[in-house]
Amino acid sequence: MIEFCAVSKQFPDGTRAVENFSLVLPTQKTTVLVGSSGSGKTTLLRMINRMVDPTSGRVEIDGVDIATRQPVKLRRGIGYVMQNSGLLPHRTVLDNVATVPLLRGVPKKKARADALAMLDTVGLDRSLANRYPSQLSGGQQQRVGVARGLAVDPNILLMDEPFGAVDPIVRSELQQELIRLQRELDKTVVFVTHDIEEAFLLGDQVVILEKGGMIAQVGSPAEILANPASDFVATFVGADRGKRALHAETSHGGTVLVDTHGRLAGVLVETPPERASGEEPR
Numbered sequence: 001m002i003e004f005c006a007v008s009k010q011f012p013d014g015t016r017a018v019e020n021f022s023l024v025l026p027t028q029k030t031t032v033l034v035g036s037s038g039s040g041k042t043t044l045l046r047m048i049n050r051m052v053d054p055t056s057g058r059v060e061i062d063g064v065d066i067a068t069r070q071p072v073k074l075r076r077g078i079g080y081v082m083q084n085s086g087l088l089p090h091r092t093v094l095d096n097v098a099t100v101p102l103l104r105g106v107p108k109k110k111a112r113a114d115a116l117a118m119l120d121t122v123g124l125d126r127s128l129a130n131r132y133p134s135q136l137s138g139g140q141q142q143r144v145g146v147a148r149g150l151a152v153d154p155n156i157l158l159m160d161e162p163f164g165a166v167d168p169i170v171r172s173e174l175q176q177e178l179i180r181l182q183r184e185l186d187k188t189v190v191f192v193t194h195d196i197e198e199a200f201l202l203g204d205q206v207v208i209l210e211k212g213g214m215i216a217q218v219g220s221p222a223e224i225l226a227n228p229a230s231d232f233v234a235t236f237v238g239a240d241r242g243k244r245a246l247h248a249e250t251s252h253g254g255t256v257l258v259d260t261h262g263r264l265a266g267v268l269v270e271t272p273p274e275r276a277s278g279e280e281p282r
């Protein structure tokens with residue numbers, strides 16, 4: 001479990017990026033931080049692996065204040081995937097994936113074998129292993145980025161707009177791939193996006209942020225869609241409703257996300273409000 005306890009961050013130039021932020025991020029669930037530009041999403045994410053330290057308050061992982069942990073050691077248990085993949089341009093795909101395990105002292109042969117297996121995990125053909133990042137499509141580069149994030153077998157995976165720079169079709173493929181991976185791997189995922197649709201699709205817990213890391217609402221997609229906590233949330237959630245495909249539909253079996261054509265786009269874990277009328281969750 002990751003817990004933010006009254007965390008604030010003021011940068012040296014005086015910018016108050018996050019003010020008094022408290023939140024629990026459950027283990028083996030995906031928490032999505034969503035909000036407009038400058039709302040503090042990246043700052044919050046980077047506080048989990050100590051790329052940024054809070055000015056006040058603390059961040060705990062499994063009850064331990066991470067300020068007491070050495071950043072380098074802490075990061076060994078935390079994968080980090082960023083927009084534009086962050087790959088080393090002069091290293092092959094295989095070397096990019098194997099870099100961190102090698103740094104951690106994994107023998108070269110094993111690190112390379114593990115890296116190849118990791119390519120399978122993220123749905124990349126092994127024939128790409130010896131290419132350089134510039135010889136890959138944007139979507140393939142992002143997959144390598146995910147493979148690299150997973151290569152240290154972290155409990156926690158931080159993802160900062162990982163699919164922001166790819167076209168909508170590839171983005172949708174990558175999202176589905178992440179859903180599949182998450183089912184298999186059961187990591188604690190913290191995912192940053194400014195796309196509410198992506199947030200609803202991927203998040204077990206969705207955190208809608210206003211400026212200064214202020215929580216406008218936190219809940220499951222179904223909860224937020226059913227009961228927006230404020231006009232701000234209602235507007236944010238429905239801002240592009242005309243084009244936004246997804247909405248929640250609740251039936252006896254549970255709550256699902258469907259698109260404008262009534263096609264199933266995802267299953268929301270939240271049990272339906274009808275349960276109050278006596279129906280037990282399945």
Ligand SMILES: Nc1ncnc2c1ncn2[C@@H]1O[C@H](COP(=O)(O)OP(=O)(O)OP(=O)(O)O)[C@@H](O)[C@H]1O
Nearest residue numbers: 011013015017036037038039040041042043044194
């Ligand atoms: N190193 C820094 N020094 C000063 N101000 C910073 C620094 N990093 C971020 N900020 C400011 O903190 C605020 C929050 O930034 P942050 O990057 O966390 O927002 P964000 O929600 O991730 O935005 P985006 O979606 O544009 O990436 C912004 O006003 C930003 O300009």
